Amino acid sequence: DAGVIQSPRHEVTEMGQEVTLRCKPISGHDYLFWYRQTMMRGLELLIYFNNNVPIDDSGMPEDRFSAKMPNASFSTLKIQPSEPRDSAVYFCASSLTSQGNTEAFFGQGTRLTVV
Amino acid sequence: GESVGLHLPTLSVQEGDNSIINCAYSNSASDYFIWYKQESGKGPQFIIDIRSNMDKRQGQRVTVLLNKTVKHLSLQIAATQPGDSAVYFCAEKSSGGSYIPTFGRGTSLIVHP
Numbered sequence: 001d002a003g004v005i006q007s008p009r010h011e012v013t014e015m016g017q018e019v020t021l022r023c024k025p026i027s028g029h030d031y032l033f034w035y036r037q038t039m040m041r042g043l044e045l046l047i048y049f050n051n052n053v054p055i056d057d058s059g060m061p062e063d064r065f066s067a068k069m070p071n072a073s074f075s076t077l078k079i080q081p082s083e084p085r086d087s088a089v090y091f092c093a094s095s096l097t098s099q100g101n102t103e104a105f106f107g108q109g110t111r112l113t114v115v
Numbered sequence: 116g117e118s119v120g121l122h123l124p125t126l127s128v129q130e131g132d133n134s135i136i137n138c139a140y141s142n143s144a145s146d147y148f149i150w151y152k153q154e155s156g157k158g159p160q161f162i163i164d165i166r167s168n169m170d171k172r173q174g175q176r177v178t179v180l181l182n183k184t185v186k187h188l189s190l191q192i193a194a195t196q197p198g199d200s201a202v203y204f205c206a207e208k209s210s211g212g213s214y215i216p217t218f219g220r221g222t223s224l225i226v227h228p
Contacts, residue, residue: 004158033216042220043159043204056215091158093216102208103149104216106158 004107006092012113018080021110023092024073033104034067034077035091043091049075082114127225134195136222138188138205147208150179150190153221154201162190162203192224200226 005024013019025032034046047057052069060067064083069075079086089111093104128134140148146167151159165172165179165188172179178191188205202223206216 043218045215045217048215093158095216102147103151103161103164104206106160108156109158 004092004094004105006090006107006110008110009108010111010113012115013082015083015114016081017114018078019082019086019112019114021077021090021092021112023075023077023107025075025092025094026096026105027073029094029096029105031095031097031104032069032075033093033095034075035093035106037089037091037109046077079112082112084114087112087114124220125223125225127227128195130195130197130226130228132195134192134199134224134226136190136192136203136224138190138219140186140188140205140207142207143183143186145207148179148181148188149206149208149216150177150188151204151206151218152199152201153204159204159218195224195226197226197228200224 004026007022011019030051031048033048036044036046044059046059047067048055049069052072064081065079067077077090089109091106091109093106095102095104126134126136149164150162152162153159163172163174163177163179165181167183170181176193180189190203192199202221204218204221206218
């Protein structure tokens with residue numbers, strides 16, 4: 001498996017524009033997580049899905065943020081409208097719940113810059 | 116709410132030395148802990164894990180120690196190499212709950228050749 005795949009790797013956009021980040025989890029994984037990483041706050045959990053259903057979105061900072069998982073192999077995180085303070089690295093991760101290791105596997109991240 | 120935190124934001128060591136990275140957790144119900152390594156420009160990667168019924172677990176050059184009495188976790192890296200330079204995070208899972216990786220700010224390990 002190629003691992004968790006995120007696109008784009010880098011995104012530069014103007015304030016007010018809509019931004020869509022994409023994620024393809026590892027095949028067969030039943031959990032998907034979206035994180036945001038900044039120097040000030042570290043890794044923050046934004047939202048997670050179990051079997052494509054959003055379970056907890058309490059980490060989503062504002063209504064400008066939304067996430068969807070239309071099927072088991074694809075998820076999006078959308079910011080509309082984007083603001084400079086949204087600049088960060090956004091990570092998607094997936095995991096498989098089992099009796100054994102349940103570590104999350106992370107993608108390479110999308111570095112978002114809002115100017 | 117309860118959280119995972121790290122004591123030291125930056126640790127500098129010489130190549131060949133042993134490194135110890137510490138982590139404090141506050142959720143006494145946590146039963147599974149993981150250390151991640153994040154290299155520059157990459158996502159966090161799994162290093163080693165430990166369950167709460169263990170005090171120590173060893174991997175290749177890495178050892179994780181768990182002290183449930185004081186809710187403390189440590190990662191020991193033997194013979195540290197320049198390639199070990201990265202940010203290290205600990206994450207926890209609560210007993211009976213879904214595995215939701217919760218991270219502290221991380222510790223930056225800098226290895227000088």
